[in-house]
Amino acid sequence: MVNDRRTDGTQSIGWLTSQTQPATLYSYGVVVGQAGFLPELGKDGLSMTLAGQLLARLFRRPSWVHRPMLTITGITPYTRLDHLQHLIDQLAARGFPFALSIVSVAQNTNLKAFHRYTKVLRSVEKAGGLIFWSPATEIGTQRLNETELRSVFQIELASLGADRVIPVGVSAAGYWNRSVRRQRAVLNQATHVLMLPDQPQKLEQPSAEPEAAVTTSQQFDTGIVGIPFKAFETATFRGKIKFTQPTALLVNMPAGQREINDLMQQLQTSNFKWFDPVQDQLKTTLKTAATSYGYRAGQYLFNGEPITDLDAGMTEFSDSHQRVVKTSWMNQIIQWQSQALLWLFAGIGLLLAGLLIVGRHIYRGKFIHSHMNKDR
Numbered sequence: 072m073v074n075d076r077r078t079d080g081t082q083s084i085g086w087l088t089s090q091t092q093p094a095t096l097y098s099y100g101v102v103v104g105q106a107g108f109l110p111e112l113g114k115d116g117l118s119m120t121l122a123g124q125l126l127a128r129l130f131r132r133p134s135w136v137h138r139p140m141l142t143i144t145g146i147t148p149y150t151r152l153d154h155l156q157h158l159i160d161q162l163a164a165r166g167f168p169f170a171l172s173i174v175s176v177a178q179n180t181n182l183k184a185f186h187r188y189t190k191v192l193r194s195v196e197k198a199g200g201l202i203f204w205s206p207a208t209e210i211g212t213q214r215l216n217e218t219e220l221r222s223v224f225q226i227e228l229a230s231l232g233a234d235r236v237i238p239v240g241v242s243a244a245g246y247w248n249r250s251v252r253r254q255r256a257v258l259n260q261a262t263h264v265l266m267l268p269d270q271p272q273k274l275e276q277p278s279a280e281p282e283a284a285v286t287t288s289q290q291f292d293t294g295i296v297g298i299p300f301k302a303f304e305t306a307t308f309r310g311k312i313k314f315t316q317p318t319a320l321l322v323n324m325p326a327g328q329r330e331i332n333d334l335m336q337q338l339q340t341s342n343f344k345w346f347d348p349v350q351d352q353l354k355t356t357l358k359t360a361a362t363s364y365g366y367r368a369g370q371y372l373f374n375g376e377p378i379t380d381l382d383a384g385m386t387e388f389s390d391s392h393q394r395v396v397k398t399s400w401m402n403q404i405i406q407w408q409s410q411a412l413l414w415l416f417a418g419i420g421l422l423l424a425g426l427l428i429v430g431r432h433i434y435r436g437k438f439i440h441s442h443m444n445k446d447r
Contacts, residue, residue: 171200239364
């Protein structure tokens with residue numbers, strides 16, 4: 072259904088061109104007075120962009136053109152870190168400002184595998200990239216009550232901050248902003264929230280506490296709409312697309328080197344002018360308990376104080392990120408006992424081997440001697 076009528080005072084948002092000859096031009100979105108019309112409400116691509124323009128025009132909100140933020144999603148502690156590091160190096164070498172939406176863990180954060188993960192994330196920060204913390208929505212946190220969810224949020228953020236990984240905001244699926252407990256536990260703590268597309272939840276279970284009805288979404292200092300980058304693959308004049316709302320173009324983490332090279336070629340030919348947090352003077356705040364993390368146009372802050380060295384305090388880790396831990400007296404006794412038993416078993420094994428060799432030699436000597444006597 073399209074609008075084929077034009078009256079005085081009609082404001083058109085975007086245009087549709089028919090494939091018939093001669094071509095007919097139709098308004099995609101229409102605003103007439105206090106009424107608005109869209110032929111469809113798409114969830115990605117140009118339809119989402121035009122819907123934002125129509126809403127701004129309909130409610131007479133001031134609008135500015137925003138440069139999209141290139142965002143890599145699907146980053147977890149189980150991601151191939153060599154591939155992730157290669158992707159970071161390629162983006163930095165080509166001068167593409169970028170952000171990562173990462174998932175962390177609340178347990179086993181003292182293992183060297185976790186510190187290898189955070190080391191790569193620090194390289195993102197040093198390359199000028201941004202990090203958005205994302206709750207692990209598909210592995211159980213949606214079934215936590217508000218107190219438990221807040222606890223997971225604080226633990227994960229504290230463990231990241233201890234390794235100088237400073238998220239600038241939160242990224243979560245859109246339905247999180249339709250949940251009061253998720254808003255209060257997580258989203259309200261950030262000035263910048265990246266709303267990701269909702270994903271089908273096939274194994275969704277009832278939440279641990281009843282969900283309160285939500286009639287309005289939380290308003291943030293900056294709410295960023297996430298749209299898949301591939302949704303614009305068929306757009307012809309991508310350089311002319313205007314984003315009137317803060318927008319992130321989402322790219323899933325490439326699976327291998329070939330996919331990374333393909334992505335670099337797509338970005339080179341996309342003609343998008345990407346959001347640069349330094350040039351655009353980005354300022355963010357993320358709070359948890361009594362701790363505050365901040366970002367000011369390239370400068371990271373901890374409780375309002377600038378972090379001058381992201382690698383400070385990380386020198387106790389070797390290249391393999393193994394902590395140097397002083398062995399306790401109990402562990403020393405256990406290690407001594409283990410070594411003593413190892414030497415005891417080794418000695419018994421050698422003794423048995425010697426007896427076996429001697430016995431075989433005696434037995435063989437008797438057998439050969441008796442055999443020679445019979446031949447005589």
